Amino acid sequence: YNEYKSYLRVGRTCMKFRFIPHRRKKFLVVGLVWWMGLVHLWALHQYLSSSVPKHQGSSVNVTNTWNGVRLSRPRPAPTRYWFESDEAYELRLQLAQVLEGGVSMKMLFREHYLRTTGYDEGYYDSLPLIREVPAAFKPNITFCENHTYDHIKPTKISIVMHYFNEPLSLVLRTVYSALRSTPPAFLEEVIVLDDGSTEPDETGLIIAILRALAPHVRYERNTVASGLVPARRTVLTMATGEYVFLVDAHVELHDGWYLPLLNITQENYRAVVAPVINLYYHHIPKMVFNDEIRVQFSVFLNWETGRASKGGAPFTSGAIMGGAYLIARRRLQELDYIGRGLTGYGRENIEVGLKSWLCGGEVWTVPCSRVTHFSALRTPETHPGRPVSDNILHNPKVLAESFFDDEHLLRVARIRWQSYTITDNSTVEFNRKLASSLGCGGLRRVFQTIMPEIELFTDEDSGGYLLTVNGHLTQLHETAVPGRAPTRTIRVVRDGKGVYHGQVWKNVRYTKTYLDIRASTVFCLDKGLGLDPLYLHKCTYTGKQGNQAFIYHEAEEKMQAYPKQLCLDVNEDNDLKLSPCNTPHLPKINFLYKNYSEAFRKMKYV
Secondary structure, three states: OHHHHHHHHHHHHHHOOOOOOHHHHHHHHHHHHHHHHHHHHHHHHHHHHHHOOOOOOOOOOEEEEEOOEEEEEOOOOOOOOOOOOHHHHHHHHHHHHHHHHHHHHHHHOHHHHHHHOOOOHHHHHHOOOOOOOOHHHOOOOHHHHHOOOOOOOOOOEEEEEEEOOOOHHHHHHHHHHHHHHOOHHHEEEEEEEEOOOOOOOOOOOHHHHHHHOOOOEEEEEOOOOOOHHHHHHHHHHHOOOOEEEEEOOOEEEOOOOHHHHHHHHOOOOOEEEEEEEEEEEOOEEEOOOOOOEEEEEOOOOOEEEEEOOOOOOOEEOOOOOOOEEEEEHHHHHHOOOOOOOOOOOOOHHHHHHHHHHHOOOEEEEEEEEEEEEEEOOOOOOOOOOOOHHHHHHHHHHHHHHHHOOOHHHHHHHHHHOOOOOOOOOHHHHHHHHHHHHHOOOOHHHHHHHOOOOOOOOOOOOOOEEEEEOOOEEEEEEEEOOOOOOOEEEEEEEOOOOOEEOOEEOOOOEEEOOOOEEEOOOOEEEEOOOOOOOOEEEEOOOOHHHOOOOEEEEOOOOEEEEOOOOEEEEEOOOOEEEEEEOOOOOHHHHOEEEEEHHHHHHHOOOO
8 A cells, every 4th residue: 555655656746747748647647556556466476475485394396487487496395303293294384385375364464363362473473383592582691601401310391381262373383392492301291281262273284283293292172261270270280290391382492491490490399490581572572571580479469570680590589470480290299289269360370489488499580591482462361260350359369368377467468358258268278278288387488588679568557548638539430531442530529429330439548568549459540641630550569660659748638649749639520630739729639648557447448
């Protein structure tokens, strides 16, 4: 289309030539545009049919025609790998040609695939199935280059993964990278679990290839989708190797990934070790967690990040990212695997760190071991089970009730989840017996020694009611902002009887630790991009670093949006907005902060 517009510009230029009769100008312009369009289509056809780099695995001849001369150059047969049977090899050759034919179509409908699967499937399908890891992903660390692992004993590793409605070409890429990068002396099996996907195999070949890779690959399928955490627990129980390496079904394993991890687990079987995960975002390589970032968790079992020492040496972490980690199967059985009683998506990675540290284990991040994570350009709802809002409350509450041995921290954490009730306590009771049998404990010690950056709540500074002189803050309605989707907003209700979907929101809470204003257990007041009125966004727990940071000035009874010199105000409709803190009328709608410890037992979220 852009080329066509350029042709039209050429045509308009021709129309300005005065020495050509006007009637002939029209025929000339139309003919010129059609001729240039046909040339462009012919060139596009030649490009797609012969000039596009062929997907690895294609052995067809490349034929080109130019000025009547027919040129043909044979393509060498692709490499056949040690783990491929005759059937798998032939199917891979067929798949390569099928993917080549579909790349241009998927790129044409790129937006459709981004909406449905979240992946730029056309670009990922254009990459060779087996390729050299880009140099940007290799650890450029002297420590790794000079370190040897000759003392590592050969041992069998089960590589396990699961997926639900993901691009199968990425699943196959993960399987092939696992098989290619892991020598037979260290590989027990690769297990692939389809968690009841509803999307079919468009090529009709990928599932057949996975089955044909037996006995090195086990392909299993759930008849009904169970959700990410239950599927992860299921596939872990299937492993038979001495060690288990859990990975997402959309990663590439780098050569030698297993040696730095085994270097720790062979010395301490209770250790959980994770590689550094590099994020492959479309065609732009980007490092998500570099060598200095450690994963941690808060009292509320939310993700936190902290700094680690530089240089490439392994460092301890409070938790793991979840996309890849190695653990001894013996240790998995001791800890009853993961995910008992958890639903849907989320917190299973924190469970691994929590149980490991409390029950005599360790969690390490190893920069010399790398995997590449093919990330979606958006996060689709691909995990069945309970609603995400339920998972946010259910999963951390089950873990806290099961493993928190500090009464004060448990009491503080329960404030977050008061609106949710665990209907079946059998999981909590089982986990408590498991923790007792393993001698698990020492939560406060873990925070103080392993994650000293995490600030612990106290009864006095955890948070309290945030009121106004003339009313309460309440989530009232969805506000339509021009050019944006409707957003939930906070409104000051003068009579204190604001109703939103039948629920009263009187207990909007301000937390001094995270410096945020919470309208529920999930959503916080957010400054965003200066929208008026302000709106609610999922709490990010970034303190003074994010758009949700507010500082309460008790003497002036003002709530400042840190670090700007702006304070909370209301407009004519009583919606919250930001105004300069020196605005004269601000004291008329000043804010009162009622510490929750005065009414600790009475707090209730809706």
